[in-house]
Amino acid sequence: MKGNTFSNVKRHLSEEDKSIAVQAYLNTSNKLDTVINVAKTPVKVTTSVIRAKDVIQKSKNIGSKKISRPVLIKQPTGKINKKYLLNKGVAKLSKNSIKIASSSKNRVVENLGDKSDGNLGVQAYLKVDRDIRVSVDAVKSTKNVAVGSSKVITNSNKLLRGSSSLIKERITDKKRYKYKNIKKNISKANKIKTSTKKTRVNNVLTKNARKGINKNHIFKSKTLNIAKSAVSSVKKSIKTILMIKNPIVLTSTGILILLILVSNSVSGSMVSILSQNYFMADEDIALKYKDKVELLDNALREEISDLKDDNKYDSTRVVYIGDNQKISTNFNEIFAIASVKFEQNLTCSNNEKKFIDKIYSEIYDIKISTENYTIKNSEGKEITKKRKIITVYSYDMETVMDKINFDDEQERWARTLVTNFSEQFPKLAIQYGELTQEEIRNLIENAPKLTSKQQEKLYDTALSLVGKVKYFWGGKSSVGWNDEWGESTLVTSPGNDTTGKYRPFGLDCSGYVDWVYKTSGISNILSGGGTSYQWGKSYPISNDDLQVGDLAFLQMPNSSGINHVGIYVGKDKDNNNLYAHCQWGTGVTVDGYKGFKYFRRVVKFE
DSSP states (O other), rough: OOOHHHHHHHHTTTTTTTTTHHHHHHHHHHHHHHHHHHHHHHHHHHHHHHHHHHHHHHHHTTTTTTOOOOOBBBBTOOOOHHHHHHHHHHHHHHHHHHHHHHHHHHHHHHHHHHHHHHHHHHHHHHHHHHHHHHHHOOOOOOOOOOHHHHHHHHHHHHHTTTTTHHHHHHHHHHHHHHHHHHHHHHHHHHHHHHHHHHHHEEEEEEEEGGGGGOHHHHHHHHHHHHHHHHHHHHHHHHHHHHHHOHHHHHHHHHHHHHHHHHHHHHHHHHHHHHTTTTTTTTTTHHHHHHHHHHHHHHHHHHHHHHHHHHTSSSEEEEEEESSSSSOOOOOOHHHHHHHHTTOOOOOOOOOHHHHHHHHHHHHHEEEEEEEEEEEEEETTOOOEEOOOOOEEEEEOOHHHHHHHHHHOHHHHHHHHHHHHHHHOOHHHHHHTOOOOOHHHHHHHHHHEOOHHHHHHHHHHHHHHHTTOBOTTTTOOSSSSSSTTSEEOOOOEESTTTTSSSEEEEEEEEHHHHHHHHHHHTTTTTSSSSSSHHHHHTTTEEEEGGTTTTTEESOOSSSSOOOEEEEEEEOOOOSEEEEEEEEEEEEEEEEOOOOOOOOOEEEEEOO
């Protein structure tokens, strides 16, 4: 958030109206103050809970002349130590309260920093402000209980000091026992921390998203599930409370339960929102998916190599259909599809690995064909030879989701996760073609300026070819109208089924984008290459920051399938994005193509 604040303020300070920069600073400063206050609250909760635990334990031993080590075993009489069970239950409540309070703090911070919805930060602040007030009141009550119990604890200490040396020795022994248990609990909590987070996410996620229900209905459903869970917890807690006869223990336990319910209501609703926009799996799980996909890539390369090594033919040739003339799979798209399939509960289990294998099999398809060709021998005679052709087809994420029958809501969810991948995992994104921070800064500093008049001209230029120019693989053109458009021309660029065939000349998607920028007089910065080249000449922005003239990409470089790029030209009547692009089969058109997931900027708007 500090980094975003710095960038926003710096950018606005370069504008004529400096008040925008001041507003940006004040707005984010207020959010940062809120985050700090929220972050401090779990510390207070933790301190009060620990103090309450101490009160509970010491109060249970008041007036007791014999203190024995609690052990969860059957006594000679065949009965279970109920006091130890009760103590264990209260300690568990305390532990859960601490854990959930910490989780609540983390979710609040993530929501306040979310960029996917301009109003999300404000909504999160208002809701968390109300819920945290309740939590703070509960903390104060716990503190009052602890203070009110000080006299009882003092009396207990006097009794302990007056006890025999044997009792003191047993007290020390008990403390050591508790200390060892605490260390074990901490170690165990650290190990299950990630698993607990995923389990909580899995509980709040429902299958409503797969039925196309709007966000309000989804939120209500999540809230209903949380309420049901809270009722169940209350029923169990009431049974525990009814077993307690000591009034101090009874009050403290009730407050702990209240803290758990309040914290759970805060974190549960936030997770439901975050899980629709960001991966809930951490980087370790992402790396496991990456390693799995790389193993599949290596296996496919070996398969192709074995197919080439065929002595039955005079020669062999491998043809790759797609942007990349090699096997290159961007794992983040498989990662996103799996996150939706398993509803954000990813552990890279055997079931998930089987699903990865299934998805991977839908990405690539190999077809074998043969052809005869002739060569001249040393005597000048023509000799017929036979060649084996290995054609490797690769498909993009949109095609794969159709193959596995994802519905519209599942597809939208997967696209959103992919869109935010670079922001969530920047180091991994760089390995697949994203720019470094230094490269992005250089692009922004050297970006051509775009006035409002130039922006209008770009818009008019983009729309001037709609319905007039067809798609042509590898098609590029100079400034202005090209009289060769529509003429039968040989396709020479590799990587397409039309390569080597005659087609009406036109533009491909990157050629169209380049033509618009050149013809409108802005810059020829996008000339010289295809989608991968234009990706490298633009810097990332969010969907909310889109302005007319910005670029939209289907996928990152070094991905399977054929990439696609278009120009953002505004919104339709339903507030959906509209793009001008040269589409396969139709040519230059304007529509709301849903496949665009990455948004980037070439210019500097004035």
